[in-house]
Amino acid sequence: MLPREGLIPTVLGTAVTTAGLALRKANPVIGWGVAGFGLAHILLGAIDLMEHPPE
Structure with a gap:
């Protein structure tokens, strides 16, 4: 099973x-720069999670 x-x-x-x-x-x-990059990844990952619901 893939994530x-x-x-x-x-x-x-x-x-x-x-x-x-x-x-x-x-x-x-x-x-703060590194934390900002991390927050951006969290946001983009959350958008992907919402766009692709589980099958």
Whole structure:
């Protein structure tokens, strides 16, 4: 069974967002940038999940 389309970007976006928030103490600019990329992946993955319902 293959994972639903959009699930992998959503999960990876969650991991990247968490990493970005953890980086804020070391370098706030880079931390927020990485967190922003992660949030974008979560949003795009969620859109894919809504566009392609399970069969």
